[in-house]
């Protein structure tokens with residue numbers, strides 16, 4: 001296998017996974033997605049890691065799947081191997097929180113990968129798009145579904161049918177990203193967020209994430225019932241006792257998971 005196409009940096013309980021094929025604007029090839037999947041699986045198993053940041057470089061988060069790698073593929077080959085599906089979905093399956101820190105291009109599979117994360121912080125130079133129709137296909141890693149849930153039908157149709165890019169301002173206005181920060185501060189901001197989350201009770205962090213995601217899978221009634229059961233269950237944890245005692249005793253909570 002050639003040189004690794006990701007870089008991993010650890011900051012105590014926060015781990016930063018950087019996509020690293022700058023010569024191809026971080027186009028997501030099979031090797032890179034395999035490495036991303038393996039790294040995420042390792043982070044899920046590693047008790048020290050509490051929060052994951054997925055990022056690229058200033059110019060590109062990722063400009064999509066590697067078109068040069070997939071251009072000659074045949075229909076049955078994609079179908080039969082379910083086109084590298086299992087390598088792509090890991091970010092959406094993580095129980096630990098995962099923040100996408102997006103600078104530059106997040107196009108096609110790059111935008112889809114960012115949307116699989118729990119939330120997106122955008123640098124002021126970020127550009128999002130689903131340009132697959134301009135190369136004769138459609139989004140294939142959840143773009144038609146996730147983008148529509150993020151931004152609504154009209155904007156999703158506009159983006160997907162025209163293939164145009166959206167800048168960071170528009171992405172924030174329509175709810176695709178949680179906030180915009182100066183490009184130079186992107187990683188510091190993401191790490192600050194991650195460190196705050198890492199200090200909380202990880203049971204409540206993981207379960208809150210599961211509850212929010214449930215909103216996309218169920219009716220309001222069923223989702224609220226799910227949330228209530230999870231709320232009840234947290235009273236079986238020491239962290240709930242610690243959090244509430246610390247509030248009453250006017251001291252910082254020390255969560256132990």
Ligand code: DAK
Nearest residue numbers: 024025027063064065066067068083085088108109140141
């Ligand atoms: N693939 C391969 N190489 C790419 C690339 C890509 N997506 N994007 C950029 N590059 C390469 C360029 O070929 C160029 O390489 P050299 O020619 O120098 O060797 C280098 O990166 C710099 O790119 P440019 O010269 O084009 O740079 P510009 O600044 O002029 O333009 C650009 C930047 C982002 C506007 C342009 O590079 C561009 O349009 N890129 C393609 C964007 C795109 O169409 N993306 C969507 C790809 S399709 C699925 C999973 C995933 C997917 C589908 C299914 N399953 C699990 C089922 C995803 C599909 C896609 O993402």
